[in-house]
Amino acid sequence: MPRESDLPKIVAVNTDEGEPGTFKDREIVEQDPHQVIEGVLIAAYAIGASRAYVYIRGEFFLGVKRWIKAIADAYEAGFLGKDILGSGFNLDMSVHRGAGAYICGEETAMLESLEGKRGEPRQKPPYPASVGLFGLPTLVQNIETLACIPHIIQRGPSWFAGIGTAESKGPKIFSISGHVNRPGNYELPLGISLSDIIFGYAGGIPGGRHLKAVIPGGASTPFLRGDQVNVPMSFEGLAEAGSALGTGGIIVMDESTCIVEAVRRLSKFFAHESCGHCTPCRIGSWRIYEILERVEKGEGHSGDIDLLLDLVDGIDGHTYCPMGSALVNPVRSAIQHFRPEFEYHLTHKSCLVNGVK
């Protein structure tokens, strides 16, 4: 935040989680809003803000209800409003519902949406910290980050930094879904092995089937092969393995999964959720989806794999916001790790895993 500015400052809380495989924010929103309210209070105090906006994903019906009540309770108890607990510090907070647009999880799209507009990302710079909501300096933070703050203030930074690895500090909520016996959210230290989460906490794969592939950090992170899961779930560990920590949303696929179908499904999500602002994302994502659809159905053309890679190169880094390039990761990595499966679809007009389609 610019120190020299005397414009009023704002805290905007991002709870617009909507990426396949990621469902941690929903649990925080529904189960413990007060922990986050406390985090927002501390953040607002630190930057000198007296207004906070909480943007919650429209589909979190229960979460929205609980937040409205939690904020009312906090006002009642004197934790929000004017002269909080006699400190002279003021903070007003309100809840704002999104309305079903994945892109609004991008910080500037979220600010547009808070202003009542189409959720199309803004050009950066200027960053929200200097020109944010209503043009005012705005601190945008995810709800999971804000939920950590009260604990850090209470127990001290060295306690927090003592969890995790040297480069990835603190705890992280990992959402795990797909082919595991105990899907759900697990709060664990950063750096824990992916294999321990899958085979330990989540109880392994049903029916004794073999692990085929994992997406370790939500739909926009690159696939890992089943033999790559002895990897630490940290920023540096996953980067070294060719993937990314992303949201920590782990999607597990066993040997019965057709990778072409998995990527087709992910690409449909990204095509559907493109905000339409820029061409590489708006057109590129649908082209990728259409090609994967025909390859999966056994109607692909020879050269489709190279066409996919070419499209991916045309999108990567050429979109208006980072979300436009998110689709690149699953498509490119799936072809890199499972190319024979794509080729099988093309030459046999059927699926390697599920037989004739």
Add this chain to the structure above:
Amino acid sequence: MADSDRLENSPIIANPQKQTKLLAALYLAQEEYGWLNPEAIEHVADRLGLSPGQVRSTASFYSMFNLEPQGEYRIQVCEGLSCYLAGGAETIIDYLAHLLNIQPGETTADGKFSLEVVQCIAACGSAPAMRVNDELYENLTLERIALIIRELEGGSP
């Protein structure tokens, strides 16, 4: 440091664009009119001092605003990767289409049910999942879906 008086008096906040209230107003109008028909759009535009075009522009961006009439029960089935891996998605969509005798995107003749296919609904850990109006149904089986539909056929919202 900014206190809330200063915030209220800031030229930007004291006259925030009326548009800021648009999403909340659209939710209210949708509840009132059932869907965002031209009359509802006009109503919102009038109240906020915006043009109907501006209101429609924002409304059409967001999937939760209905610019077409919907059934009394709007059934939304997730086709995301995790729901698919958990045995949901098409299995559930096909079953509901058969049960209600409509295709995704359609509404039953009596206006009771509409069937929609949607992307992720943040229930990957309790997949497969679907939503009926603002109720989320998780860990679905076909038997449970049949029960849910039977219950909704009998009851009122």
